[in-house]
Amino acid sequence: MQVNNEFTKLIASNLNFFYGSKQVLKNISLSFNKKEITALIGPSGCGKSTFLRTLNRMNDLIEGARLEGSIKFGDEEINHQHCDVVELRRRIGMVFQRPTPFAKSIFENVVYGLKVSGVRNKSLLMDKAEESLRRAALWDEVKDRLKDSALSLSGGQQQRLCIARALAVEPEVLLMDEPASALDPIATEKLEQGMEELKKDLCIIIVTHNMQQAMRISDNTAFFYMGELIEHGPTKQIFSNATKVKTRQYVSGSFG
Numbered sequence: 001m002q003v004n005n006e007f008t009k010l011i012a013s014n015l016n017f018f019y020g021s022k023q024v025l026k027n028i029s030l031s032f033n034k035k036e037i038t039a040l041i042g043p044s045g046c047g048k049s050t051f052l053r054t055l056n057r058m059n060d061l062i063e064g065a066r067l068e069g070s071i072k073f074g075d076e077e078i079n080h081q082h083c084d085v086v087e088l089r090r091r092i093g094m095v096f097q098r099p100t101p102f103a104k105s106i107f108e109n110v111v112y113g114l115k116v117s118g119v120r121n122k123s124l125l126m127d128k129a130e131e132s133l134r135r136a137a138l139w140d141e142v143k144d145r146l147k148d149s150a151l152s153l154s155g156g157q158q159q160r161l162c163i164a165r166a167l168a169v170e171p172e173v174l175l176m177d178e179p180a181s182a183l184d185p186i187a188t189e190k191l192e193q194g195m196e197e198l199k200k201d202l203c204i205i206i207v208t209h210n211m212q213q214a215m216r217i218s219d220n221t222a223f224f225y226m227g228e229l230i231e232h233g234p235t236k237q238i239f240s241n242a243t244k245v246k247t248r249q250y251v252s253g254s255f256g
């Protein structure tokens with residue numbers, strides 16, 4: 001498999017998104033860089049997850065869903081019919097709200113994407129599994145039980161396993177949809193520490209309801225409200241000196 005470590009910027013421009021006749025994203029323009037974590041925040045139903053899913057075409061299968069606008073990943077328009085969606089999702093990986101391990105061993109979970117893409121060399125698979133588990137901050141906890149079922153892991157470990165599985169295919173961007181919402185504080189802390197390391201070579205975009213978490217981990221924050229992008233900027237500024245009244249009210253907990 002050819003591995004591309006060069007991150008090409010991800011730029012969404014003038015996005016409108018509809019579920020049937022209901023418009024849930026209104027003229028959203030946002031861009032993302034390597035080595036940065038962007039937090040998407042806003043009250044429930046404002047369109048954060050829908051926006052996140054447009055970035056690797058996870059909304060494709062929803063009947064009646066329609067997207068207008070452009071999402072460029074490097075030179076490629078990802079909504080173009082010729083875009084290779086399997087390759088796109090390798091380059092832009094995703095981790096969901098609840099851990100989604102397969103009913104296979106820990107090892108088989110991590111190397112799943114590599115095997116699907118044709119990698120058979122056992123020592124290469126082992127090296128990749130170790131590297132990915134280390135990057136997901138899980139290696140020390142599972143190195144002696146790689147053949148055990150992934151389902152025997154705790155929720156927090158399963159979530160880090162899913163991150164390792166996403167990392168094994170060398171993505172350039174990692175989309176995370178409330179990845180800590182089912183985790184306890186200790187598991188959340190481990191996940192966050194892992195993200196600090198990961199952003200050294202990745203672009204991470206995370207949906208979170210947890211304002212403290214957004215402040216702790218993100219470089220940039222985008223505030224969504226009723227399908228609109230109200231404000232986007234450095235996290236410190238959004239939380240201490242936002243330009244828009246609505247943003248100030250939301251981050252101070254006045255509503256949401």
Ligand SMILES: Nc1ncnc2c1ncn2[C@@H]1O[C@H](COP(=O)(O)OP(=O)(O)OP(=O)(O)O)[C@@H](O)[C@H]1O
Pocket residue numbers: 019024042043044045046047048049050051062
């Ligand atoms: N598959 C779907 N079909 C129809 N409407 C949907 C679908 N998924 C989401 N919606 C609607 O689109 C709007 C935006 O939902 P979305 O999940 O993107 O918001 P969110 O900000 O991520 O919310 P939350 O924080 O509660 O997860 C909501 O009104 C939601 O009900």
